[in-house]
Amino acid sequence: MEKVVIIRYAEIHLKGKNRGYFEHVFSINLEKSLKGIRHELHRLSGRWLVANFEEELAEEIAERISRVFGVQSYSIGFQVGSSMDEIFAAVKCVAPASGTFKVVTHRGYKKYPLTSMEVSAAIGGRLLSENPALKVDVHEPEHTVYVDIRENDTALVFGSYEPGVGGMPVGTGGKGLLMISGGIDSPVAGYMMAKRGLTVELLHFHSYPYTNEGAKEKVVTLAKILSQYSLVVKLTTVSVTHIQEEIHAKCAAELNVTLLRRFMFRIAERFAKREGMQCLITGESLGQVASQTIEGMTSSNAVVTLPVLRPLVGFDKDEIIERAKKIGTFETSIMPFEDCCTVFLPEHPATRPKLSFIEGEEGKLEVEALVEEALKTAEKIFF
Numbered sequence: 001m002e003k004v005v006i007i008r009y010a011e012i013h014l015k016g017k018n019r020g021y022f023e024h025v026f027s028i029n030l031e032k033s034l035k036g037i038r039h040e041l042h043r044l045s046g047r048w049l050v051a052n053f054e055e056e057l058a059e060e061i062a063e064r065i066s067r068v069f070g071v072q073s074y075s076i077g078f079q080v081g082s083s084m085d086e087i088f089a090a091v092k093c094v095a096p097a098s099g100t101f102k103v104v105t106h107r108g109y110k111k112y113p114l115t116s117m118e119v120s121a122a123i124g125g126r127l128l129s130e131n132p133a134l135k136v137d138v139h140e141p142e143h144t145v146y147v148d149i150r151e152n153d154t155a156l157v158f159g160s161y162e163p164g165v166g167g168m169p170v171g172t173g174g175k176g177l178l179m180i181s182g183g184i185d186s187p188v189a190g191y192m193m194a195k196r197g198l199t200v201e202l203l204h205f206h207s208y209p210y211t212n213e214g215a216k217e218k219v220v221t222l223a224k225i226l227s228q229y230s231l232v233v234k235l236t237t238v239s240v241t242h243i244q245e246e247i248h249a250k251c252a253a254e255l256n257v258t259l260l261r262r263f264m265f266r267i268a269e270r271f272a273k274r275e276g277m278q279c280l281i282t283g284e285s286l287g288q289v290a291s292q293t294i295e296g297m298t299s300s301n302a303v304v305t306l307p308v309l310r311p312l313v314g315f316d317k318d319e320i321i322e323r324a325k326k327i328g329t330f331e332t333s334i335m336p337f338e339d340c341c342t343v344f345l346p347e348h349p350a351t352r353p354k355l356s357f358i359e360g361e362e363g364k365l366e367v368e369a370l371v372e373e374a375l376k377t378a379e380k381i382f383f
């Protein structure tokens with residue numbers, strides 16, 4: 001009897017001709033998530049099996065698998081020979097001590113001498129006769145014991161289906177650059193796009209010395225949490241200090257935020273293109289703050305050609321917070337550190353700035369030189 005983790009995948013089976021590719025990437029991602037743990041990963045029809053690991057590590061393995069996109073559900077269980085005695089020995093390990101139960105049998109191996117119903121009945125009967133505290137309830141049991149009889153004389157036995165995170169394997173949807181602040185929204189936006197298969201790299205703007213090292217540490221912590229799902233290990237930081245000083249000194253105060261955001265988009269796009277990324281991702285949500293109006297988004301989009309993905313655009317703050325808590329980024333995001341957007345924040349930022357006004361004010365700056373100068377401050381952090 002060997003302890004195993006059984007993994008079932010989500011949408012991959014829909015992908016017709018590309019299926020082989022999706023499954024290949026999914027396998028690689030499973031392997032990456034299990035880095036550092038001795039194991040074997042086997043492909044069965046319609047599922048994967050993690051085997052040959054130290055039994056005490058089963059929970060840790062399940063925990064890591066629970067964060068891999070593409071996993072629909074997983075179970076910790078046992079792989080045994082397909083004789084009824086061997087199956088029953090494993091069933092005893094996953095069966096409840098008391099309460100109502102039923103046995104559900106699935107036969108991948110159709111030539112097995114007993115039908116699924118016969119296996120369930122025989123296993124259920126033996127459990128009942130050994131443990132009088134159990135009772136069968138086929139309609140609404142408190143516990144279900146699953147027996148999956150497979151080809152090559154083996155069976156899988158497990159006691160539950162744990163829901164996975166769903167989504168598509170990271171890497172099957174192209175590459176995007178997440179503009180990540182230390183706030184609540186952008187990490188959630190990155191999570192959502194990685195969930196749809198994008199490889200997400202991270203770019204953070206700081207205004208050192210106006211913002212401090214703590215702000216950067218916070219983003220690194222967020223990046224580490226995200227990397228558990230997205231399997232991405234690179235964060236780049238860029239200084240926008242000089243840009244902010246220039247805007248502050250030369251342009252209309254109410255446009256501070258608008259102009260800074262246009263610089264951020266330009267820098268992000270140039271960086272993304274150099275690094276072979278195909279889109280930008282932000283945590284913007286319509287109407288959430290002064291700059292997140294249609295006019296604000298139009299003014300930022302006007303300076304880039306790459307698509308800008310805003311997965312949170314239709315979400316309420318409550319909904320975003322709920323997701324951040326589930327993902328595990330919320331506690332870090334609410335730690336108080338200054339973001340560069342709050343430096344030089346005008347009292348009344350423009351909510352519906354006209355493009356002609358924006359362009360006029362921006363004309364007072366050496367845009368191209370400032371963008372290139374900022375890109376030279378890029379620092380890559382691997383974790």
Ligand code: ATP
Pocket residue numbers: 178179180181182183184185186187203204205206281282283284288289291292339340341
């Ligand atoms: P968040 O919660 O993600 O900080 P927010 O509600 O504070 O978002 P803004 O400050 O207007 O909103 O920022 C909107 C988006 O712009 C962010 O979600 C993020 O994608 C990007 N952004 C803002 N500040 C930075 C920064 N310092 N570095 C990189 N991207 C940033």
Ligand code: MG
Pocket residue numbers: 181182183184339341
């Ligand atoms: Mg913010």
